[in-house]
Amino acid sequence: MNGNAPRTVLGALLAGAVAAAVGMLAGPADAATTLGASAAQTGRYFGAAIAAGRLGDATYTRILSTEFNSVTPENEMKWDATEPSQGRFTYTNGDRILNQGLAQGAKVRGHALLWHQQQPSWAQSLSGSALRSAAINHVTQVATHYRGQIYAWDVVNEAFADGGSGGRRDSNLQRTGNDWIEAAFRAARAADPAAKLCYNDYNTDGINAKSTGIYTMVRDFKSRGVPIDCVGFQSHLGTSISGDYQANLQRFADLGVDVQITELDVAQGGNQANVYAAVTRACLAVSRCTGITVWGIRDSDSWRTGENPLLFDNSGTKKAAYTSVLNALNAGGSTPPSDPPPSSTTPPPSGAGCTATVSLNSWTGGYVATVRVTAGSSALTGWTVTVALPSGSAVTSTWSATNSGNTFRNADYNGQLAAGASTEFGFQGTGTGPAAAPTCQAG
Numbered sequence: 001m002n003g004n005a006p007r008t009v010l011g012a013l014l015a016g017a018v019a020a021a022v023g024m025l026a027g028p029a030d031a032a033t034t035l036g037a038s039a040a041q042t043g044r045y046f047g048a049a050i051a052a053g054r055l056g057d058a059t060y061t062r063i064l065s066t067e068f069n070s071v072t073p074e075n076e077m078k079w080d081a082t083e084p085s086q087g088r089f090t091y092t093n094g095d096r097i098l099n100q101g102l103a104q105g106a107k108v109r110g111h112a113l114l115w116h117q118q119q120p121s122w123a124q125s126l127s128g129s130a131l132r133s134a135a136i137n138h139v140t141q142v143a144t145h146y147r148g149q150i151y152a153w154d155v156v157n158e159a160f161a162d163g164g165s166g167g168r169r170d171s172n173l174q175r176t177g178n179d180w181i182e183a184a185f186r187a188a189r190a191a192d193p194a195a196k197l198c199y200n201d202y203n204t205d206g207i208n209a210k211s212t213g214i215y216t217m218v219r220d221f222k223s224r225g226v227p228i229d230c231v232g233f234q235s236h237l238g239t240s241i242s243g244d245y246q247a248n249l250q251r252f253a254d255l256g257v258d259v260q261i262t263e264l265d266v267a268q269g270g271n272q273a274n275v276y277a278a279v280t281r282a283c284l285a286v287s288r289c290t291g292i293t294v295w296g297i298r299d300s301d302s303w304r305t306g307e308n309p310l311l312f313d314n315s316g317t318k319k320a321a322y323t324s325v326l327n328a329l330n331a332g333g334s335t336p337p338s339d340p341p342p343s344s345t346t347p348p349p350s351g352a353g354c355t356a357t358v359s360l361n362s363w364t365g366g367y368v369a370t371v372r373v374t375a376g377s378s379a380l381t382g383w384t385v386t387v388a389l390p391s392g393s394a395v396t397s398t399w400s401a402t403n404s405g406n407t408f409r410n411a412d413y414n415g416q417l418a419a420g421a422s423t424e425f426g427f428q429g430t431g432t433g434p435a436a437a438p439t440c441q442a443g
Helices: 004-022 035-040 058-067 092-103 128-145 180-191 209-224 245-253 272-285 320-330
Strands: 045-050 070-073 107-115 152-157 196-201 230-233 258-266 289-294 354-363 366-375 383-386 394-399 401-404 407-410 422-430 439-442
Touching (some): 045 107, 070 289, 092 107, 107 128, 128 366, 128 422, 152 180, 180 366, 180 422, 196 209, 209 245, 245 272, 272 289, 354 439, 401 422, 407 422
Parallel strands (some): 045 070, 070 107, 196 230, 230 258, 258 289
Antiparallel strands (some): 354 366, 366 422, 383 407, 383 439, 394 422, 401 407
């Protein structure tokens, strides 16, 4: 639309005037002129889902590096892309997305560790305990590869059914046992403790049966200490937005998780700019809404062929929807709370040395064990943990430690612990998991 450029300039000038008049709720008095910079004024990100195959397009990369302070891979970190053959992992294109994000100083959202779609053919042929073991191993290996570099992972994607039941979607993953989502989150936490762990789904933009089913799961996870940090709302919208959109975000935030708009796009029509602005304002009004991601950059990059649902047209020109989002961001909003420092739920022992505790996520034929090591009244320079394994149990993979049988020793990066401090490692096994408390030895 050739008339958009003047409106963009005018919109930015008007937003700047308003900001100067009211001092803005957050950020500097002068309005920012890009989406990422404007979102950063309130401590948020504004990101885009990108494809490695388009990074050679000069217009695409110019908009990406100029406008966005977060990136999400469209397909490059999914199961079929990262583990095309069982046990053979390929990260070339995922690493391209990661490196693009890091090079431009952007956060990187990982998408997605487990999903009933885009599974490699070998995984589609598995079921039961074999599939469960393969899925948990996949989560562990991929999250370990990107350890410390991913801001947030969509650990599980689209596991709830559409319609009025509010229940789980039937899938090969669901048929491994109703605890498969919990097992995935625990494995992801053990593999990358620093990443925010998200559940992500669509058709959850208002308060409905599906979003309430997810809400119930998140509430249960939080009450039992299952590691979940955020919920993603895809928000593939038509020509309107649910009247309770903001209220829905807020009820999840009230559970103690962040909320993120993860795949936003809006069908083009007379109301597109207004819908985009409404979504942006809703996020800004919820202090735990930490960012927005649009699913693509230009209309020609969108999966919604013919709907022109993005902020830039096919040639890369800013649309009216872009201006409406930028103005909404520059109007300011609440600031997300700072992440609390990590805390230990295990009190340090009164003497020197160390203690260890184990938590299990088990299924028929296998388990994932997470072991927490806590230093006593003196700092540690290394630790060794011995776990009593029941007869018939065998360790198949380990992370954040090295092992010889049932004896585990710290990795290079987690052996030094201050007095009272804790670290975690984990392992996956076949058979029955350990029941007795592990023993820990300093040094």
